[in-house]
Amino acid sequence: MRLALISDIHGNNVALEAVLTAISTQKITQVICLGDVASTGPQPCEVIKRLREIGCPVVMGNMDAWLLQPEPKEQPDLRRQRWQEIDLWCAGQLSSTDRAYLRAFQPGIEYPLLDEKVLLCYHGSPRSSNERILPTTAEEELEQAFAGTRGDLMVGGHTHVQMFRRFKDLLVFNPGSVGLAMDRVSPMSDIRQPAFAEYAIVECDRTSLQVELHRVAFDLQAFIQVMNASGMPHAAWWASHWKEA
DSSP states (O other): EEEEEEEOOOOOOOHHHHHHHHHHTTSSEEEEOOOSSSSSSSOOHHHHHHHHHHTTOOOOHHHHHHSSSSOOOOSHHHHHHHHHHHHHHHHOOOHHHHHHHTTOSSEEEEEEOOOGGGEEEEESBBBBBTTOTTTOOOOOOOOOOOOOTOEEEOOOOSSOOOOOEEEEEEEEEEEOOOOOOEEETTTTEEEEESEEEEEEEEESSSEEEEEEEEEEEHHHHHHHHHHHTTTTTTHHHTTTTTTTO
16 A cells, blocks of 8 residues: 655645656555645646546645635735735635535545554644644644544644654654745745655555655746746746745
8 A cells, every 4th residue: 555645735736747747656546635735826726627637535724725715814024915915816716616626625534554554634733724743843732733533644734844753652744745845944034945846655564654755856947937827916026936956
């Protein structure tokens, strides 16, 4: 059994296609998406169409829910204000069929593995799509986040940071972001967007369990061309934040 875990595509179908090409020869049993598929990028409808073609189960991300019911609010800085305006544009691109697809996303997914083990999939944490689980999250917080859940492997997205850690008897990991990986540089408030797409593969058989974190480069110039042609607001500004992988 080989599972591919993807998350946080954020309207970047160029990156999604790079990941799907990379896993196409890896004998994947099932693809599972952890949410945030269509916001903050120039290809919200293209990503939704591609995911529907794949037919994979999808977890409801915080931004998936936001696109269904946008709630604009005053932002603390210009970057976040522009992101919000891009997200409002993304919401406006969606058809009624696209919205129905988003509404069908699940709060969480329990995927059965061998020997009665369970992979528990969520977006932020099992209790909230907005909660951030990081390598530095205190064990007391993890205890609360996972209380009452059933799972042996715990996987979520949301932070756009790949992670693998052990907590008690659990393996906790994050596949990173397909379409909006974040390269934090000094000062830590500065963030650049590298042109690589992140994902994870879980391999499970009767004798072993493996979790692999992967990244694959995508065509940045093609993505920038898509941005500039899409009609999304602040395209040139957003394109300036990206760098080659």
